[in-house]
Amino acid sequence: xxxxxxxxLYVLAxxxxxxxxxVALSRxxxxxxxxxxxxxxxxxxxxxxxxxxxxxxxxxxxELLRTRWRSCVPVLLFFLIGMTAFxxxxxxxxxxxxxxADPWLADLDEWIHGAAPWELAHRLDHDLWAFFVFKCYDVxxxxxxxGMVLFVAMWSDRIARIRYLWAVALxxxxxGTLLALLLxxxxxxxxxxxxxxxxxxxxxxxxSGLESSVIVREYAEYLLTLHTTGNAGLGGGISxxxxxxVALATLNAYFLSSLNRWLGVLxxxxxxxxxxxxxxxxxxxxxxxxxxxxxxxxxxWGTGRLVRE
Numbered sequence: 001x002x003x004x005x006x007x008x009l010y011v012l013a014x015x016x017x018x019x020x021x022x023v024a025l026s027r028x029x030x031x032x033x034x035x036x037x038x039x040x041x042x043x044x045x046x047x048x049x050x051x052x053x054x055x056x057x058x059x060x061x062x063e064l065l066r067t068r069w070r071s072c073v074p075v076l077l078f079f080l081i082g083m084t085a086f087x088x089x090x091x092x093x094x095x096x097x098x099x100x101a102d103p104w105l106a107d108l109d110e111w112i113h114g115a116a117p118w119e120l121a122h123r124l125d126h127d128l129w130a131f132f133v134f135k136c137y138d139v140x141x142x143x144x145x146x147g148m149v150l151f152v153a154m155w156s157d158r159i160a161r162i163r164y165l166w167a168v169a170l171x172x173x174x175x176g177t178l179l180a181l182l183l184x185x186x187x188x189x190x191x192x193x194x195x196x197x198x199x200x201x202x203x204x205x206x207x208s209g210l211e212s213s214v215i216v217r218e219y220a221e222y223l224l225t226l227h228t229t230g231n232a233g234l235g236g237g238i239s240x241x242x243x244x245x246v247a248l249a250t251l252n253a254y255f256l257s258s259l260n261r262w263l264g265v266l267x268x269x270x271x272x273x274x275x276x277x278x279x280x281x282x283x284x285x286x287x288x289x290x291x292x293x294x295x296x297x298x299x300x301w302g303t304g305r306l307v308r309e
Contacts, residue, residue, distance in 0.1 A: 003166055007078050010173055014085035017092050024232040026084045032234060033080050040147050045154075068154040075153035075165065079146075082172065089177045090237030093184055094227070101185040102195050105241055109285045117286040118188055121279045122206050130280075131212035136270070137245065137277035138215065144270065145248050148255065163307040164255055170299045171251055175292055176244040187240030189220050189282035203282050216281050243284045247292035249274040254300045 015022045045061045053060025109117050152164045186193075188200045207213040219235075226236040249271040257264025275293075278284040 003162070003169060004078070006173075007082055007169055010089075010169075010177075011081050011085040014088035018088055021091060021232040022084060022088045025087050025234075025236075026081070028232070028234050029080060029084050029087070033076075036146060037076060037150070040143065040150055043147075064154065068156070071161075072150070072153040075149065079149050082169070086172050086176055087232075087234075087236055090180065090239055091226070091232065093181050093237065093239055097181055097184040099184050099186050099194055099238075101183045101241060102187070102191050105183075105185055105285045105287060106188070106191065106199065108287055113286065116188075116200075116203075117279045118200075118203050118206075118282055121276060122203075125206065125210070127211050130210040133273070133277045133280055134212055134215045136273050137281060137283075138219075140270075141245055141249065141274055144252060148252050159307050160258070163303045166306060167251055167255075167296075167299050167303045168248075170303070171247050171296055172244070174299070175242050175247040175295055176239075179242050179291070179295070180239040180244075183241040185240040185285075186238050187282065187284050187288070189216075190224070190238060193224070200282065207282065213281075216283075240284050241288045242292040242295065243275075243278050243288040244292070245278055246271070246275050246284070246289040247296045250293050250296045251300065254296070 045064055046057075049057035049061040049064070106116075113120060148164075149168070152161050155161050186195075188203055191200045192198055192204075207216065222233070223236065223238055225231075226233045227238050249267075253264065253267035253271040256267035275289045278289055279286050
């Protein structure tokens with residue numbers, strides 16, 4: 001109940017800040033949700049049936065859905081309205097705190113690494129590798145996140161389920177909203193547009209030399225159009241520090257590690273790939289990911305104490 005109350009406050013705050021965008025985004029997210037959830041649900045339940053119900057996979061799948069759907073539906077509904085609220089909050093960031101942190105974030109990045117981290121990441125440059133990184137950062141990241149929420153929603157371990165859902169809610173609200181507001185920034189990909197100059201001109205050249213980078217460049221143009229027109233759209237809003245991509249991948253790595261050592265290994269490999277991809281694409285400074293990892297580590301430790309008490 002406390003978790004539902006906190007999520008409700010987060011949602012109400014988004015609605016009162018920008019009711020028009022919230023209503024428009026709720027429709028957009030609902031349409032995409034209706035398409036994505038059945039696909040992931042069939043894939044997830046089917047995989048579970050093949051692993052745990054090999055003697056009668058169909059019967060196992062039907063029984064799993066029959067016994068767990070009541071716990072699954074509320075979680076998915078909260079996920080839907082929570083994502084709508086998150087996108088509303090994100091699009092409001094520059095209206096509340098104009099983008100200001102990029103110059104010192106870029107300087108800090110270079111001071112820590114001795115060079116711009118994107119240059120180090122692009123030392124491994126090949127179009128096939130780039131395509132793999134872009135797809136992991138986009139499609140696989142979202143599939144892992146929503147798939148994990150679906151898994152937890154249907155999981156019978158109530159205590160572990162509460163811990164994960166609290167951790168997700170805190171990660172989105174602290175990393176994706178509060179810190180993003182306090183450290184309002186756009187990232188390397190938009191640095192020259194918002195700050196001026198040509199500091200990241202070589203990044204644009206490197207990306208334009210990769211055929212598959214059209215995925216990133218088109219999405220960057222899409223977000224910039226939403227920002228300049230003030231329209232609401234799927235995944236809208238510009239925010240770099242901290243990285244929610246890295247934060248949620250790290251959270252899922254911690255969660256998978258709590259289930260199984262080898263699942264944890266896979267989770268951490270994926271989290272490292274997302275960290276690398278956040279720099280390689282230019283969406284983030286490396287320090288965006290470092291801050292996310294630190295904050296999520298504290299959140300995971302704190303939620304562990306919360307459920308034990």
